[in-house]
Amino acid sequence: MTAVLDAPPVARPRLHRVRARWGWGLGAVAVVVWSLAGAGLFAGEVVNPAGRAQFGRFASAALSPALDAEFLRVLVTGALVTLAYAALGAALAVLLGALGAVAVARTTWGRRRLGWTLTRGALAVPRGLHEAVWGLLLVNVLGLDPWVGVLAIGLPYGAVTAKVFADLLDEVPRGGHDALLAAGAGRSSAVLYELLPPAAGGLLSYSFYRLECAVRSAVVLGLIGAGGLGYQLSLSFSSLRWEQVWSCVYALALLCLLADVTGRAVRRRLAAPRSSPTRLARDRVLTAAVLGSLALVAWSWWYLAVTPATLFAERTREQLGYVLGAAWPPDTDADLLASVASLAVDTVQMSVIAIAVATVGAVLVAGVAARPPGRMTPGRRLLGTVVRLGLLLLRAVPAPVWALVVLFVLLPGVLPGALALGVYSFGVLGRLAAEATEELDPRPRAALAALGAGPAAGWLYGVLPRATGPVLAFALYRWEVAIRDSVLVGVLGAGGLGALLATQLATFDWGAVATTLVALVLLTLAVDLVSARARQALR
Amino acid sequence: MDAGERVAVVGPSGAGKSTLLGLANAAVPPTGGTVELLGADPSALRGRTLRQLRSRVGTVHQQLELVGQLRVVHNVNAGRLGSWPASRAAWSLVRPQGLPAVLEALDRVQLADRVYERTDRLSGGQRQRVAVARLLVQRPELVLADEPASALDPALADRVLGLLAGLAADRGGALVASLHDPALALRHCTRVVGLVAGRVVLDAPTAALSVRDLADFYGAPR
Amino acid sequence: MSTRRTVRSGGPAARTPLSRRGFLAGGAAVLAAGLAACGDRTSLVAAAPSGSTGRLSIGAIPDQDPEVLQRLYRTVADSMSGALDLDVAYQPVTDYAAAVSLFRTGDLDLVWFGGLTGVQARLQTPGARPLAQRDIDADFHSIFVVNTATGLPPSEDLTPLAGLRFTYGSETSTSGRLMPAYFLQEQGVDPAGFPGGPGFSGSHDATLALVASGSYQAGVLNEQVWTARSEEGAVDPAVVRYSRTPAYYDYHWLLGPQATERLGEELPGRLTGYFTGLSADDPADAEVLDLFGAGAFIPTEAGNYDRIEQIGRRLGLIS
Structure with missing residues (x-):
């Protein structure tokens, strides 16, 4: 035994990297690097320091949002419209997703791979177009009808939801x-x-996540005329009334927060269910959330x-024929x-830089923004809250507004x-x-x-190595989203x-629009x- | 507890063995009373001084608590994070630092051939040895071990406990290990403390005990 | 002590903890307020275009101060409905192209279009006819502005602009894009040239802000907005006027054919009469004129926009 234990060490392996x-x-x-070079970062001046004053005007208005009674009334109505669109859009997405999931699940197709590949590919079409593009197209067919907003959210979201639902079902052990x-069932x-x-x-938890996203999408739709907060925001934005823009942003952030808190409560309950082994009792929070959502959808419809x-x-x-x-x-x-080909390159470069910036930022703040387990000092708690609110505002300000102020x-x-x-994206x-x-x-x-x-x-040593995988996977997911969002800032x-x-x-x-849309979907x-x-290589 | 002592903590599941060890490495704040650790009260220390104190205590955790996504070399080197500046810690992830000491430690637990393996690719027993190697490079004065031998075959278990005891002795320190196997406790420790429901019900030098006495603590006759 | 408390709490009423009943009553009040807010929901988002025969849907492209116009739309709708004895509903629109499409689909009967969007709408909607324009629209101008850092003195010569980073306003704006591009071309400047290509700020105010920041060194906007912002003192001192374009026709009211079918042959005449009859001396009328920044409305006809159509085709903005 001693001989075994004291055996001379085997040749030491070299440090090899996973290819x-x-x-x-x-x-x-x-x-x-290629994208940054394409964006002209290494080719000369890119910063315009003289514009700080204009940027400052935008930023300082954050501290003095418009709060007069008249405008607040406008905001409340706008928020209700946005909420209604988000609720109906998300509901439609879940409905389409559930039906679509059956159509694209491996369970349905079994070994018939061709059919599965084709239906999956078909989902890429509604998914490849941004909600705002859907909105603009639908306005031309449906005119001034609330269906424009509902379908513009519901169709692309439905396709994404179908894919996710199908994956979830396929992952359940058979x-x-x-x-x-x-047994004959x-x-x-x-x-x-x-x-x-x-x-x-x-x-369920994914459905609630969709509702949160739908709130933000409903605002983008407002920018193209579907009403609600986004509509008010775009009116104030076109005259650069930053105080009003910020009020809209805060109202939107509040809606997002609401959806976020509900979604979080539901997720937490699903992760750690409280059930009594002796009685057939339903979880109150979950029941309330489901009934509340149904009521919300009914109200939105009305x-x-x-x-x-x-x-x-x-x-x-x-x-439609026209x-x-x-x-x-x-x-x-x-x-x-x-020109489509060369602009597609620009779009790719834009999305790559966007995701690189967002990923670096996300990695840097993730530790601070996360709620650590156990007790926190008041300072740490405050810092965490401030960073989380900051992130909320960053995503509550719509991309077109960012495009102008960054410019x-x-x-x-x-x-x-x-x-x-x-x-x-950050x-x-x-x-x-x-x-x-x-x-973690x-x-x-x-x-x-x-x-x-x-x-x-x-x-x-303790967090970075373990968080890298999931964060990079999210970043890669967002890359696809950034391609679609680039339509907004272009x-x-x-x-x-x-x-x-x-x-x-x-x-x-219209003929050229069709060509560009095909290019976007392919991209x-x-x-x-x-x-x-x-993502596969990361696993 | 005195320097040079080797204490086995025994008791049924839930008796408070892990909590006792947690108190000893300042991970669990006391709900009452005070903890004296290497001559200092950890609850009175903050920041750098607390970290210095904690770097003198080495722990092998029950769930090992290694970072699976890191290579073995980094998990071993993590034992030196208490003394390394952050910049060196960061650079080491790119180009492993202090390699000879790591290899020597891994040699002593017979894992030198896996130094660049990802830790989550190792078996349970191998991971346990990585945790021990981490301690070997940390060179603590007080060694705490929560079931350090649970996933090892008897021969390796023997050797690992020997290593831990030797490690503590090197620095003139002590070993506290919660152990499952009464035979190991008797062979490697000088003193046995028995816990039931958070209370000390036994505290005796090993010389006065037999395997049979200890077996009662686990409820399973041997 | 107790007096101070009363004062601070805003009244003599004793504050008791909120009872369950009080809470319910409060909740009901909030609910009622919410429902009341929904009262005008059809006018918020949806019209019933084909169903209701007696209603006239009006809209406007979001051009200058859209937030003022769109949020005070009731002023216009009420005035018109009072004068014409019609049910008039104002439909908010935030997008130039959407306004054109909605005019085509018949969701909007009467729209306040810019010169170019009006032509686009007419080409897509056979039978549409222009009714009225503002006094200033028959003699409309755009203003080229430059950042002071360029050091350019005011001039009639547009060629120095060719080497500057330049932004237009909205892509199909007549005053912020079409006519300036035309006048640039007239002087031999490629309207799609400019270093890095021209920008499209999206609105006249955004053009001003971007030129003020220096990101774009020059830009062009509608004279009406320039004058209004200058009078308010809202123009950044870094932006100065460089040149004023010759005159052209711009904004006008355009009526769709389906409205005439529904509401009678005399509708166009009645509407033109209403617009031209608005008088600055009448306080109610003045309010409407003010919203449009007009002294009065005058009749107009399709022929006034032939030149715009021609230029639009030449610049590829009408296909």
Whole structure:
């Protein structure tokens, strides 16, 4: 035995890097550098220091929002409209998602891979277009109808939700389901008893997450005329009444916070259910949340005066025919295709810079923004709250507003657009990163503290290595979103496909619009594929 | 407790063994009374001085609490975070620092061939040895071990406890280990403390005890 | 002590802890307020365009001070409905293109369009006819502005602008894009040239702010906004007037064909009569004129915008 224990040490292995990861890592760095170079960062001046005064005017107005009674009344009505759109849009998304999930789940298709691939690919079309683009298209078909806002949120969200729901269902272990089938149960009751219950938590918590996103989307739709807070914001924004803009932003932040708190409560309950083993008692919080959402949807339906009739009206069919007739066939002249291709490169560079900025920011603040387990000193608690509120405001200010104010201090080009998107994505990603940090097991870090490691070292060894994976995965998800969001900031000389699309829509060049939309969908699909591969390498 | 002592803490699950060890490494604040640790009261210390005190106490945790995503070398080097400045700690993640000491420590737990493996790729027993190697580079005066041998085969368990005892002895310090196996307790420790429901019900030198006496504490006759 | 407390709490009524009943009553009041706010919900977001025959839906492109116009829309709708004995509903719109599309779909019957958007709307909606314009619209101008750091003195010569970072306003704005681009082209400056390509600030005020910041060194905006902002003292001293364009036709009221079908052949005449009859001496009328920054409305006709259509086609803004 001693002989074994004291055996001479084997040849020491060399420090080798994991090739796939290094490949992806170096590739990512190269792409970021290429994007920065494309944005002109290394080619000359990019900063415009003289614009600080204009930026300051925007920033200082944050401290003096417009609060007169008249405007507050406008805001309350606006908030109600936004809430109603968000609720109906999210409800439609969940409904479409549930139906769509059945259509795209592996369970449904079994070994028929072709059918599965095709239906999955079909989902990329509604997903590839931004809600605002949907809104602009739907206005042309439905006119001034609340369905415009509801569908503009519900269709793209429905496609995303279907994909996520299908993944959740597919991840449930098959054993129980197959056992029930073998015991002679019908397909639907097998799904009901053995697939839905394990997936229910994930489904419900994702649905509430969608509601939060829908609030922000409803505001963007307001920017294109669907009413609500976004509409008020855009009116004040076009005259640069920053005090009013900030009031709208605060109202929006409040709505987001509300959706966030509800969603968090639901998620927490789902993670740690409180149930009595002896009585068939339902969880009060969950019951209230579900009933409350149903009531909210019913109220929204009434408040927005939605009626299904308009969807099937003669006029809707006529207008759809008009738009489709004008858009088909898509323009394919060489000039247009060449400019679409070169602008697609701009869009990619813009989204890459945006995500790089957002990821760096998110990693830096995640530790502070996360609520650590156990007791906190009052200072730490205050700092955490301030950072979380800051992130909330960053994502409550819509991307087009960021695009203008960033343009005050940067010279025109891809960079200000990218930074505007980056700041906005930082607000979203920072929060996701903080949540990922909160979910980490606190013990390894506590163990490091117990052996005397300082806060920085403890974070480097105990948190960073474990949080990197999930945060990068979120960042890659957001990359696809950033491609779509680039449509919002493109107009202000930031370029990319967004600027092209804005021009085409403003001049009613439907054939060219169709070409650009196809390009956007293809771009989103490509980014989705790349990011899926990268996420796989991270695992 | 005196320097040079090796104490085995025994008792059924939930008796308070882990809490006792937590008090001793200042992770758990006392609800009453005071803790004296290496001549200081940890609850009266803050910041750097507290960290210095804590770096003199080494712990092998029951759940190991290693960072699975890091390579073995970094998890071992984490033992030196109490003395390294943050910049060196950061650089070490890129280019591992103090490699000879790490390799020597891993050699002593027979893991030198896995130095660059990701820690979550190791088996439970291997991870336990990484945790011990972390302690070996930390070189603490007081060694606390919560079930350090639970996932090891008897021969390795023996060797690991020997290492921990030797480590404590090197610095003229002491070892406190909660142990599952009465035989190990008797072989490696000088004193046995028995806990039931948070109270000390037994405190005797090992010389006065037999395996049979201790077996009662685990409820399972041997 | 007790007096001070009463004073601070705002009245002599004794403060008791909120009872359950009080709480419920309060809740009901909040609910009622919420419901009251919903009273005008159809006018917030939805019209019933084809269903209601007696209603006239009006709108305006979001051009100058849209927040004032859109939030005070009732003034216009009430005045018009009082004078014409019609049910008039104002539909808010925030997007130039959306206004054109909604005019085409028939959701909007009567829209306050800019020169170019009016032409776009007419081309997409056969049978639409311009009714009235403001006194200033027959003689409208744009102002080129530059940042003082350029050191350019005011001039009629637009060629020095070619080498500056330059921003227009909204993409299909007549005064912020179309006509300035035309006058630039007339003087041999490529309207799509400029270093890095021209920007589109999105609004006249945003143009002013961007030129003030120096991110764009020059820009162009509608004279009416320039004059108004200068009088308010709201123009940053870093922005100075560089040049004024020759005159052109701009904003006008455009009536869709479906409204005439629904509300009778005499509707166009009655509407033109209403607009031209607005008098600055009448306080109620003056309020409406004020919202539009007009001294009076005058009749207009499609031929006035032929030049705009021509230029629009040449610049690729009308396809």
